[in-house]
Amino acid sequence: MGMEDILILAIESSCDETAAAVVRNGREVLSNVIYSQIALHTEFGGVVPEIASRKHIEKINQVMEQALTQAKVGLKDITALAVTYGPGLVGALLVGVSAAKAVSFAARIPLVGVHHIEGHISANYIENKDLEPPFLCLVVSGGHSHLVSVRDYGEYEIIGRTRDDAAGEAFDKVARAIGLGYPGGPKIDKVSRDGNPDAIRFPRAKVAGSAYDFSFSGLKSAVLNYLNTCEMKGEPVNTADVAASFQKAVVEVLTEHSMEAVKEYGGRKFAIAGGVASNAALRAALEEACQKAGVAFYYPSPVFCTDNAAMIGVAGYYEYKKGIRHGYGLNAVPNLKLGERI
Protein backbone atom coordinates (compact mmCIF):
# COMPACT_ATOMS: atom_id res chain seq x y z
CA MET A 1 0.00 0.00 0.00
CA GLY A 2 1.33 3.42 -0.85
CA MET A 3 1.58 5.97 1.94
CA GLU A 4 -0.84 8.25 0.14
CA ASP A 5 -3.52 5.55 -0.26
CA ILE A 6 -6.72 6.05 1.67
CA LEU A 7 -7.99 2.69 2.88
CA ILE A 8 -11.47 2.38 4.34
CA LEU A 9 -12.62 -0.61 6.37
CA ALA A 10 -16.40 -0.60 6.00
CA ILE A 11 -19.10 -2.36 8.01
CA GLU A 12 -22.75 -2.95 7.08
CA SER A 13 -25.34 -4.63 9.32
CA SER A 14 -28.59 -2.70 8.77
CA CYS A 15 -30.76 -5.67 7.80
CA ASP A 16 -29.97 -9.34 7.20
CA GLU A 17 -26.45 -9.32 5.76
CA THR A 18 -23.40 -9.05 7.99
CA ALA A 19 -20.81 -7.44 5.75
CA ALA A 20 -17.33 -5.90 5.79
CA ALA A 21 -15.12 -4.61 3.00
CA VAL A 22 -11.87 -2.81 2.32
CA VAL A 23 -11.96 -0.03 -0.29
CA ARG A 24 -8.89 1.82 -1.61
CA ASN A 25 -9.10 5.46 -2.68
CA GLY A 26 -12.86 5.44 -2.90
CA ARG A 27 -13.41 3.23 -5.91
CA GLU A 28 -11.23 0.14 -5.73
CA VAL A 29 -12.73 -2.78 -3.79
CA LEU A 30 -9.94 -4.86 -2.25
CA SER A 31 -12.35 -7.20 -0.45
CA ASN A 32 -16.11 -7.53 -0.08
CA VAL A 33 -17.21 -10.14 2.48
CA ILE A 34 -20.93 -10.79 2.88
CA TYR A 35 -22.44 -13.25 5.33
CA SER A 36 -26.06 -13.57 4.18
CA GLN A 37 -28.61 -14.58 6.79
CA ILE A 38 -31.33 -15.19 4.19
CA ALA A 39 -31.53 -18.94 4.90
CA LEU A 40 -32.19 -18.24 8.59
CA HIS A 41 -35.16 -15.99 7.88
CA THR A 42 -36.73 -17.96 5.02
CA GLU A 43 -38.82 -20.22 7.25
CA PHE A 44 -40.44 -17.12 8.80
CA GLY A 45 -41.23 -15.57 5.40
CA GLY A 46 -39.24 -12.39 6.14
CA VAL A 47 -36.52 -10.86 8.27
CA VAL A 48 -36.97 -11.46 12.02
CA PRO A 49 -35.19 -8.49 13.68
CA GLU A 50 -34.15 -10.30 16.86
CA ILE A 51 -32.65 -13.22 14.94
CA ALA A 52 -30.84 -10.77 12.66
CA SER A 53 -29.24 -8.92 15.60
CA ARG A 54 -28.07 -12.12 17.26
CA LYS A 55 -26.53 -13.45 14.06
CA HIS A 56 -24.78 -10.12 13.41
CA ILE A 57 -23.16 -10.37 16.86
CA GLU A 58 -21.98 -13.88 16.07
CA LYS A 59 -20.53 -13.00 12.68
CA ILE A 60 -19.32 -9.41 12.77
CA ASN A 61 -15.74 -10.00 14.02
CA GLN A 62 -15.20 -12.90 11.68
CA VAL A 63 -16.45 -10.93 8.69
CA MET A 64 -14.22 -7.93 9.53
CA GLU A 65 -11.17 -10.18 9.90
CA GLN A 66 -11.93 -11.88 6.58
CA ALA A 67 -12.23 -8.51 4.87
CA LEU A 68 -8.78 -7.49 6.11
CA THR A 69 -7.21 -10.86 5.27
CA GLN A 70 -8.66 -10.95 1.75
CA ALA A 71 -7.47 -7.39 1.15
CA LYS A 72 -4.04 -8.44 2.45
CA VAL A 73 -3.93 -5.53 4.90
CA GLY A 74 -3.92 -5.07 8.65
CA LEU A 75 -5.66 -2.54 10.88
CA LYS A 76 -2.44 -0.49 10.86
CA ASP A 77 -3.01 0.18 7.14
CA ILE A 78 -6.59 1.41 7.59
CA THR A 79 -7.13 5.18 7.26
CA ALA A 80 -10.72 5.27 8.50
CA LEU A 81 -13.66 3.07 9.48
CA ALA A 82 -17.01 3.54 7.78
CA VAL A 83 -20.17 2.08 9.26
CA THR A 84 -23.87 2.19 8.36
CA TYR A 85 -25.70 3.96 11.21
CA GLY A 86 -29.12 4.23 9.56
CA PRO A 87 -31.71 3.70 8.28
CA GLY A 88 -32.44 0.08 9.16
CA LEU A 89 -33.35 -2.24 12.01
CA VAL A 90 -32.15 -0.62 15.22
CA GLY A 91 -30.81 -3.79 16.85
CA ALA A 92 -29.07 -4.84 13.66
CA LEU A 93 -27.52 -1.40 13.09
CA LEU A 94 -26.30 -1.28 16.69
CA VAL A 95 -24.10 -4.35 16.19
CA GLY A 96 -22.16 -2.76 13.33
CA VAL A 97 -21.98 0.63 15.02
CA SER A 98 -20.71 -0.90 18.29
CA ALA A 99 -18.12 -3.00 16.49
CA ALA A 100 -16.90 0.02 14.53
CA LYS A 101 -16.65 2.15 17.67
CA ALA A 102 -14.72 -0.58 19.49
CA VAL A 103 -12.19 -0.97 16.66
CA SER A 104 -11.95 2.79 16.25
CA PHE A 105 -11.17 3.19 19.95
CA ALA A 106 -8.78 0.26 20.27
CA ALA A 107 -6.80 0.93 17.08
CA ARG A 108 -7.18 4.74 17.10
CA ILE A 109 -8.73 4.90 13.66
CA PRO A 110 -11.12 7.75 12.73
CA LEU A 111 -14.79 6.77 12.50
CA VAL A 112 -17.25 7.86 9.80
CA GLY A 113 -20.97 7.04 10.00
CA VAL A 114 -22.64 6.40 6.64
CA HIS A 115 -26.25 6.57 5.45
CA HIS A 116 -27.32 3.20 4.02
CA ILE A 117 -28.98 4.70 0.93
CA GLU A 118 -25.97 6.91 0.27
CA GLY A 119 -24.08 3.62 0.21
CA HIS A 120 -26.48 2.10 -2.33
CA ILE A 121 -26.12 5.14 -4.61
CA SER A 122 -22.32 5.11 -4.23
CA ALA A 123 -22.18 1.48 -5.42
CA ASN A 124 -22.33 2.97 -8.91
CA TYR A 125 -18.86 4.50 -8.49
CA ILE A 126 -17.18 1.11 -8.10
CA GLU A 127 -17.43 -0.11 -11.68
CA ASN A 128 -18.05 3.23 -13.40
CA LYS A 129 -14.78 5.01 -12.82
CA ASP A 130 -15.90 7.98 -14.94
CA LEU A 131 -19.20 8.56 -13.10
CA GLU A 132 -19.31 11.75 -11.07
CA PRO A 133 -22.19 13.86 -9.77
CA PRO A 134 -24.45 15.43 -10.79
CA PHE A 135 -26.72 12.60 -11.92
CA LEU A 136 -30.16 11.20 -11.24
CA CYS A 137 -30.54 7.91 -9.38
CA LEU A 138 -33.46 5.52 -8.91
CA VAL A 139 -33.03 3.81 -5.54
CA VAL A 140 -35.19 0.71 -5.22
CA SER A 141 -34.63 -1.58 -2.27
CA GLY A 142 -36.64 -3.54 0.27
CA GLY A 143 -37.29 -0.44 2.34
CA HIS A 144 -37.02 2.46 -0.12
CA SER A 145 -38.17 3.64 -3.53
CA HIS A 146 -36.68 7.05 -4.21
CA LEU A 147 -35.84 9.16 -7.21
CA VAL A 148 -32.80 11.10 -6.07
CA SER A 149 -30.99 14.00 -7.62
CA VAL A 150 -27.33 13.51 -6.69
CA ARG A 151 -26.00 17.06 -6.79
CA ASP A 152 -22.56 16.34 -5.44
CA TYR A 153 -20.85 13.72 -3.28
CA GLY A 154 -22.97 13.56 -0.13
CA GLU A 155 -25.53 16.06 -1.43
CA TYR A 156 -28.94 14.76 -2.33
CA GLU A 157 -32.40 15.96 -3.16
CA ILE A 158 -35.22 13.44 -3.08
CA ILE A 159 -37.55 14.32 -5.95
CA GLY A 160 -39.85 11.29 -5.74
CA ARG A 161 -40.68 8.64 -3.17
CA THR A 162 -43.16 5.85 -2.54
CA ARG A 163 -46.38 6.75 -0.76
CA ASP A 164 -46.81 3.24 0.63
CA ASP A 165 -44.85 0.05 -0.09
CA ALA A 166 -41.28 0.09 -1.37
CA ALA A 167 -40.71 -1.67 -4.70
CA GLY A 168 -38.80 -4.54 -3.05
CA GLU A 169 -41.51 -4.90 -0.44
CA ALA A 170 -44.09 -5.30 -3.23
CA PHE A 171 -41.93 -8.00 -4.85
CA ASP A 172 -41.62 -9.79 -1.50
CA LYS A 173 -45.36 -9.61 -0.69
CA VAL A 174 -46.50 -10.75 -4.12
CA ALA A 175 -43.95 -13.57 -4.11
CA ARG A 176 -45.34 -14.78 -0.81
CA ALA A 177 -48.92 -14.63 -2.15
CA ILE A 178 -48.04 -16.78 -5.19
CA GLY A 179 -46.11 -19.23 -3.05
CA LEU A 180 -42.56 -18.40 -4.09
CA GLY A 181 -41.32 -17.57 -0.59
CA TYR A 182 -38.70 -15.16 0.74
CA PRO A 183 -36.86 -13.23 -0.61
CA GLY A 184 -39.35 -12.61 -3.35
CA GLY A 185 -37.47 -10.30 -5.70
CA PRO A 186 -34.93 -12.74 -7.11
CA LYS A 187 -37.57 -15.49 -7.31
CA ILE A 188 -40.05 -13.36 -9.26
CA ASP A 189 -37.19 -12.21 -11.49
CA LYS A 190 -36.40 -15.86 -12.28
CA VAL A 191 -39.89 -17.37 -12.79
CA SER A 192 -40.97 -14.35 -14.86
CA ARG A 193 -38.63 -15.53 -17.59
CA ASP A 194 -41.05 -18.44 -18.22
CA GLY A 195 -44.18 -16.29 -17.99
CA ASN A 196 -46.15 -14.02 -20.30
CA PRO A 197 -45.89 -10.40 -19.05
CA ASP A 198 -49.05 -9.50 -21.02
CA ALA A 199 -51.18 -12.34 -19.63
CA ILE A 200 -52.85 -10.17 -16.97
CA ARG A 201 -53.25 -6.40 -17.08
CA PHE A 202 -52.46 -5.12 -13.58
CA PRO A 203 -52.93 -1.40 -12.76
CA ARG A 204 -50.12 1.15 -13.19
CA ALA A 205 -50.67 3.51 -10.29
CA LYS A 206 -50.25 7.24 -10.64
CA VAL A 207 -50.00 9.45 -7.59
CA ALA A 208 -52.20 12.50 -7.97
CA GLY A 209 -50.25 15.75 -7.96
CA SER A 210 -46.80 14.22 -8.15
CA ALA A 211 -45.24 12.86 -11.34
CA TYR A 212 -42.32 11.26 -9.52
CA ASP A 213 -43.94 9.60 -6.53
CA PHE A 214 -44.74 5.90 -6.49
CA SER A 215 -47.50 3.77 -5.03
CA PHE A 216 -47.32 -0.02 -5.06
CA SER A 217 -49.98 -1.08 -2.56
CA GLY A 218 -52.78 -0.91 -5.17
CA LEU A 219 -50.84 -3.18 -7.48
CA LYS A 220 -50.23 -5.63 -4.65
CA SER A 221 -53.98 -5.65 -3.84
CA ALA A 222 -54.81 -6.18 -7.53
CA VAL A 223 -52.61 -9.28 -7.57
CA LEU A 224 -54.24 -10.59 -4.38
CA ASN A 225 -57.72 -9.94 -5.85
CA TYR A 226 -56.78 -11.76 -9.01
CA LEU A 227 -55.60 -14.78 -7.01
CA ASN A 228 -58.81 -14.78 -4.92
CA THR A 229 -60.99 -14.57 -7.99
CA CYS A 230 -59.19 -17.50 -9.59
CA GLU A 231 -59.63 -19.52 -6.42
CA MET A 232 -63.35 -18.74 -6.18
CA LYS A 233 -63.91 -19.68 -9.80
CA GLY A 234 -61.81 -22.80 -9.36
CA GLU A 235 -59.49 -21.66 -12.14
CA PRO A 236 -55.83 -22.65 -12.07
CA VAL A 237 -53.26 -19.90 -11.48
CA ASN A 238 -50.27 -19.69 -13.79
CA THR A 239 -47.60 -18.53 -11.33
CA ALA A 240 -45.11 -17.53 -14.02
CA ASP A 241 -47.73 -15.41 -15.83
CA VAL A 242 -48.78 -13.65 -12.60
CA ALA A 243 -45.13 -12.98 -11.69
CA ALA A 244 -44.25 -11.70 -15.16
CA SER A 245 -47.37 -9.50 -15.38
CA PHE A 246 -46.77 -8.04 -11.91
CA GLN A 247 -43.11 -7.42 -12.69
CA LYS A 248 -44.03 -5.70 -15.95
CA ALA A 249 -46.34 -3.31 -14.09
CA VAL A 250 -43.61 -2.40 -11.58
CA VAL A 251 -40.95 -2.01 -14.27
CA GLU A 252 -43.20 0.19 -16.43
CA VAL A 253 -44.03 2.56 -13.59
CA LEU A 254 -40.39 2.81 -12.42
CA THR A 255 -39.16 3.38 -15.98
CA GLU A 256 -41.81 5.98 -16.87
CA HIS A 257 -41.33 8.05 -13.74
CA SER A 258 -37.56 7.87 -14.08
CA MET A 259 -37.64 9.10 -17.64
CA GLU A 260 -40.01 11.95 -16.78
CA ALA A 261 -37.61 13.00 -14.04
CA VAL A 262 -34.65 12.80 -16.42
CA LYS A 263 -36.51 15.08 -18.84
CA GLU A 264 -37.49 17.58 -16.17
CA TYR A 265 -34.12 17.67 -14.39
CA GLY A 266 -32.23 17.82 -17.64
CA GLY A 267 -29.30 15.58 -16.70
CA ARG A 268 -27.54 13.31 -19.16
CA LYS A 269 -26.67 10.64 -16.59
CA PHE A 270 -29.02 8.18 -14.95
CA ALA A 271 -28.12 5.46 -12.41
CA ILE A 272 -29.95 2.76 -10.47
CA ALA A 273 -29.26 1.33 -7.01
CA GLY A 274 -30.63 -1.02 -4.35
CA GLY A 275 -31.63 -4.69 -4.34
CA VAL A 276 -34.38 -4.31 -6.96
CA ALA A 277 -31.83 -2.68 -9.30
CA SER A 278 -30.47 -6.19 -9.89
CA ASN A 279 -33.79 -7.12 -11.56
CA ALA A 280 -33.08 -8.18 -15.14
CA ALA A 281 -36.32 -6.80 -16.64
CA LEU A 282 -35.87 -3.43 -14.92
CA ARG A 283 -32.28 -3.12 -16.11
CA ALA A 284 -33.27 -3.97 -19.68
CA ALA A 285 -36.20 -1.53 -19.73
CA LEU A 286 -34.15 1.35 -18.31
CA GLU A 287 -31.25 0.62 -20.61
CA GLU A 288 -33.55 0.89 -23.62
CA ALA A 289 -35.32 4.00 -22.33
CA CYS A 290 -32.03 5.75 -21.59
CA GLN A 291 -30.67 4.87 -25.00
CA LYS A 292 -33.79 6.36 -26.65
CA ALA A 293 -33.45 9.50 -24.55
CA GLY A 294 -29.71 9.83 -25.25
CA VAL A 295 -28.88 9.49 -21.57
CA ALA A 296 -25.93 7.50 -20.20
CA PHE A 297 -27.16 4.59 -18.06
CA TYR A 298 -25.19 3.38 -15.02
CA TYR A 299 -25.84 0.32 -12.89
CA PRO A 300 -23.84 -1.71 -10.38
CA SER A 301 -23.25 -5.47 -10.72
CA PRO A 302 -25.91 -7.43 -8.80
CA VAL A 303 -23.52 -8.14 -5.89
CA PHE A 304 -23.14 -4.37 -5.36
CA CYS A 305 -26.93 -3.77 -5.72
CA THR A 306 -28.03 -5.87 -2.74
CA ASP A 307 -26.68 -5.02 0.71
CA ASN A 308 -22.88 -5.07 0.96
CA ALA A 309 -20.13 -3.17 2.76
CA ALA A 310 -18.10 -2.14 -0.31
CA MET A 311 -20.74 0.48 -1.13
CA ILE A 312 -20.49 1.78 2.46
CA GLY A 313 -16.71 2.03 2.04
CA VAL A 314 -17.14 4.10 -1.13
CA ALA A 315 -19.66 6.47 0.47
CA GLY A 316 -17.47 6.59 3.60
CA TYR A 317 -14.46 7.63 1.53
CA TYR A 318 -16.26 10.68 0.15
CA GLU A 319 -17.58 11.58 3.60
CA TYR A 320 -14.06 11.20 5.02
CA LYS A 321 -12.68 13.47 2.28
CA LYS A 322 -15.27 16.07 3.25
CA GLY A 323 -13.93 16.00 6.79
CA ILE A 324 -16.90 14.17 8.33
CA ARG A 325 -15.91 12.33 11.56
CA HIS A 326 -18.03 10.69 14.23
CA GLY A 327 -17.12 10.29 17.86
CA TYR A 328 -17.79 7.41 20.23
CA GLY A 329 -21.23 8.93 20.78
CA LEU A 330 -22.28 7.63 17.34
CA ASN A 331 -25.60 5.85 17.66
CA ALA A 332 -27.88 3.84 15.37
CA VAL A 333 -30.55 6.05 13.78
CA PRO A 334 -33.25 3.71 12.40
CA ASN A 335 -35.09 6.46 10.47
CA LEU A 336 -32.08 8.54 9.33
CA LYS A 337 -33.02 10.80 6.40
CA LEU A 338 -30.91 10.91 3.24
CA GLY A 339 -28.53 13.88 3.34
CA GLU A 340 -29.04 14.27 7.08
CA ARG A 341 -25.96 13.94 9.32
CA ILE A 342 -26.33 13.22 13.03
Ligand code: KG4
Ligand atom coordinates in the same frame (compact mmCIF):
# COMPACT_ATOMS: atom_id res chain seq x y z
O1 KG4 B 1 -31.02 -3.21 -1.02
P1 KG4 B 1 -31.46 -4.49 -0.40
O2 KG4 B 1 -30.53 -5.66 -0.43
O3 KG4 B 1 -31.86 -4.27 1.09
C1 KG4 B 1 -32.52 -3.13 1.54
O4 KG4 B 1 -31.83 -2.11 1.80
O5 KG4 B 1 -33.76 -3.20 1.60
O6 KG4 B 1 -32.83 -4.85 -1.12
C2 KG4 B 1 -33.53 -6.01 -0.82
C3 KG4 B 1 -34.77 -6.06 -1.68
C4 KG4 B 1 -35.70 -7.21 -1.34
O7 KG4 B 1 -37.02 -6.72 -1.26
C5 KG4 B 1 -35.53 -8.15 -2.51
O8 KG4 B 1 -36.67 -8.94 -2.78
C6 KG4 B 1 -35.23 -7.19 -3.65
O9 KG4 B 1 -34.40 -6.21 -3.06
N1 KG4 B 1 -34.53 -7.84 -4.75
C7 KG4 B 1 -35.03 -7.94 -6.00
C8 KG4 B 1 -34.08 -8.67 -6.76
N2 KG4 B 1 -33.04 -8.98 -5.93
C9 KG4 B 1 -33.32 -8.45 -4.71
N3 KG4 B 1 -36.18 -7.51 -6.53
C10 KG4 B 1 -36.41 -7.77 -7.83
N4 KG4 B 1 -35.57 -8.49 -8.62
C11 KG4 B 1 -34.40 -8.95 -8.11
N5 KG4 B 1 -33.57 -9.65 -8.90
Ligand code: ZN
Ligand atom coordinates in the same frame (compact mmCIF):
# COMPACT_ATOMS: atom_id res chain seq x y z
ZN1 ZN C 1 -30.07 -1.92 1.32
